[in-house]
Amino acid sequence: MAGTEPLDRNTLEAAAHWYVELRCEPDAATRAAHQRWLLSDPRHVQAWERLARLQGKLAQVTPGIARPTLSSARAKRREVLKVLSVLLVAGGAGGAVLRDSGVARLMADVRTGVGEQRSLRLDDGSQLQLNTDTAVDIRYGAEWRALELLKGEILVQTAADELSRPFIVHTRQGSIRALGTRFTVRSDNDLTRVCVLEHAVEVRRARAMAAVRVDAGQQLVFSVGEMGNVRPIAAMADAWARQMLIVDDWRLADVVGELQRYRPGYLGCDAAVGGLRVSGAFHLGDIDIVLENLTATLPVRIRRFSRYWTRVEAA
Known part of the structure; x- marks a missing residue:
């Protein structure tokens, strides 16, 4: 039976494309092409039936495609x-597939690459800055303002909200509720x-009810x-x-x-020099310059095999 055949990722991705196309451009030509795709393979029907069973969840994660068209090809791809991602989870793969395939980060509302930073103003006037290699989903609703930090580090400056909605940042480890504040959140491993x-x-x-207050x-x-102990932050x-x-x-x-x-x-970094102590201020715009500066003050050298392989070793 077609309903028992495993669905490969390519088939599921094609179904996802058709779902978006039909909601963005529901004209006769698009519907006819979709019908031809359905009839070309029983697995296509199976994938489309899975979509039909997941209409409620899909409506929650794809609010932007209710508009006649999306503003760009990049937005449509997102x-x-x-x-x-919903189809993969529904197929039993769960969060492991999303993490392993990178889908969750690729589909993030905003993200940065390695060495890139980005700033933006949120709908309520709050300010959000993303550090290097960061991915964030923005989930504003009638009763809350929420960010999901999928990876990386953010700086948040919250704004007063006319609807008095709480501002919450979620990570895999828990949540942070702002009390009219400016704060950073970093999620690693x-x-x-x-x-x-x-x-x-x-x-x-x-999955814990008790909250810990952290002040300026x-x-x-x-x-x-495990919840750690509240400690002073480092300067700057x-x-x-x-x-x-x-x-x-x-x-x-x-x-x-x-x-x-x-x-x-x-x-x-070679373990032989890893314990050397360092103090100073370094500009993150050019890491190679920072490394060369280290050789001027420490007994180390920089060993390079290629542009993408560098090691700090004893001089």
Whole structure:
């Protein structure tokens, strides 16, 4: 039976394309072409039937395609990826497929590449800045203002809301509710770090009810299973928003690890020099210059095999 045949990704992606095309341009020619596609393969019918069963979920994740047309091919592609993500999950692949395939990040409402930063003004007047290699979904509704940080780091300056909707940032590890504030959130691996620059936030772990208040000048690191202790933030914790990295007595290995976030390819540090201490202010616009500056003050050299493979070693 066609209904029991496994559906490959190409078939599901084609179904997602047709879903978007029919909602954007529901003319006779598009409908006829869609019918020909359906009749060409039983798996196409199976994929389309799955779409029909998921109409409710699709309406929630694709509000933008109710308009007659999308503003650009890039916007249309993003909507296709959103539909595809729902189809993958419905097929039993779940979140693992989304993470492994990169679909969730590709379909993010806003994102940056490695070494790129981006600033934007949200619909309520709040300001959002994305650091390097960051992906964010924006979920504003009648009762809330929400961001989902899929990866990376953001700086948020919340604005007063006429509807008094709460402002919440979600990560895989939990949520951060703003209390009229300016703060950063960074999600790496299995940890979320919150640094509060003005006023306060409330932090909740995923699947936990209790909240921890974090005030200006404080930070908190937490995971799904553990809430860390509230601690003072480092000076200039938001320096990255001005393309600066400011360190005070850091291990060289940690400095290199931070620089790696802003540079494509591999950037490593030999364990023999990883414990050297570093203090200073470094501009993130050109990581190669930062590395050369390190050789002027530390007994290290920079070893390069290619543009995408660099290592800091003992001189």
